Amino acid sequence: MSQKVTCSTKTKQSGPDQKIKSQLPKSATFGLKLEHCQDILNTNPDLDWFEVHPENYMGEGGPSHHYLTKIRENYQLSLHGVGLSIGGAQMPSSDHLARLKQLIERYQPASFSEHLAWSSHEMGYFNDLLPLPLTQETCTTVCEHIDHVQSTLGRQMLLENPSTYVAFEGPQMDEIEFLNEVATHTGCGLLLDVNNVYVSCTNHERNSENYIETFPHTHVGEIHLGGHAPDKDDLGNPLLIDAHDREVIEEVWALYEQAISLGGPKPTLIEWDNDVPDWSVLLKEAKLAQDILKQQRAAA
Numbered sequence: 001m002s003q004k005v006t007c008s009t010k011t012k013q014s015g016p017d018q019k020i021k022s023q024l025p026k027s028a029t030f031g032l033k034l035e036h037c038q039d040i041l042n043t044n045p046d047l048d049w050f051e052v053h054p055e056n057y058m059g060e061g062g063p064s065h066h067y068l069t070k071i072r073e074n075y076q077l078s079l080h081g082v083g084l085s086i087g088g089a090q091m092p093s094s095d096h097l098a099r100l101k102q103l104i105e106r107y108q109p110a111s112f113s114e115h116l117a118w119s120s121h122e123m124g125y126f127n128d129l130l131p132l133p134l135t136q137e138t139c140t141t142v143c144e145h146i147d148h149v150q151s152t153l154g155r156q157m158l159l160e161n162p163s164t165y166v167a168f169e170g171p172q173m174d175e176i177e178f179l180n181e182v183a184t185h186t187g188c189g190l191l192l193d194v195n196n197v198y199v200s201c202t203n204h205e206r207n208s209e210n211y212i213e214t215f216p217h218t219h220v221g222e223i224h225l226g227g228h229a230p231d232k233d234d235l236g237n238p239l240l241i242d243a244h245d246r247e248v249i250e251e252v253w254a255l256y257e258q259a260i261s262l263g264g265p266k267p268t269l270i271e272w273d274n275d276v277p278d279w280s281v282l283l284k285e286a287k288l289a290q291d292i293l294k295q296q297r298a299a300a
Contacts, residue, residue: 020155022111022189022221024078024267025049028289031080031271036279037067045283049076049110051269055083058099068107077109078222078269080191084114086145086159087132097152104153111222111267113158113191114149116142116179133168134178146186158221159183160191163199163228163242175200180216189221192263194255195248195271199228199240212255217263225256225289226271245274248285257292264300265293 025048032040032050040050050071057064068077081100084092104112116132132138150157161179173181183190192215201208227246233239248256248270260266270285 019150019153019187022113022156022158022267024110024222025076026265026267026293028268028270028286028293030279030282030286031269031273032068032071033276033279034064034067035276036282037071039279041067041070044074047075047283047286049078049267051078051080054079054081054100054103054112057103072107077107078111078113078267079104079107079109080269081112081114084145084149085117086114086149087117087138087142088145089141092145092149097149101153104155111158112153112155113160113222115160116162116182131162131164131166131168133170134173134175135170136173139173139178139181142182143185146182146188150186150188156187156189156221158189158191160193160224161196161200163193163196165203165239165241167204176211176214176216180219183216183219190216190219191222191224192217192220192259192266193224193226194259195224195226195228195252196242198252198255199242202238202240208251208255209258212258212262215259215262217259220259220263220266222267222269223256223259224269224271225252225285243274244271246272248288253288253292256289257296260292260296265296268293 027048029047029049029051032052052068057068059065079100083096086092132142146157146159159179159182161175179190182188194212197211198208200206201211225248226242226244227248229241229243229245231239231241256268268289270282270289272282272285
């Protein structure tokens, strides 16, 4: 019988009662891209919010800030970070956090989120979101980092479940248990990336429906949907890559419907970061998600 690993941490909880909680509208949208900004300003699409990567807006000015300022006048914003390295060995960079705090003060986003991953070590930064061993030590480190981030920013952070391609040996916490423990200890929310669920479960031969069934939906403040690229590993087994470069597939839509039926309507984002199509294609994908949200509200 495998050893059961639990999370034990002495970090001070920076719970939602002490921090500004995520306040995104429970509607669907897509990630804002610079090439679409003028079209959005010209047409004012019937959307409530957009999401951006804050790392793309940490400069002083330029076209990105020009357009984001104008769009912020009519739409709420969500910041989805990729650079804090929440799972790294060191505390998140104070310089990065300072720039992030300035950006939050400037645009007053309705939500901020990050990934359960690491991307830095000592003085090195990697252009990837790398997986973590889900151990008690890792859980304690992640809790400490999240507590520091939330205290520095003065707001709740949402933590996204990862897409993974390898599994670590040795005693591990179950991923859902790990995420629930972190949310309970720190008061952070969770970002349920449904495509990541499908990718990881396929890669590790697990059941994606069971994952959604047992996920702690009460902690979920946002849902992500996206496309993935099919591939094969060295042994010829199916391997899915979280590429964000195409439409959401039918199986992921079905998982999304399952998640909404269990947790209720949630703010929902279509992620399409590579081979970005015309914004009308993204608008169509967002409408599919919006229709599912409407159906769930009608059935409730």
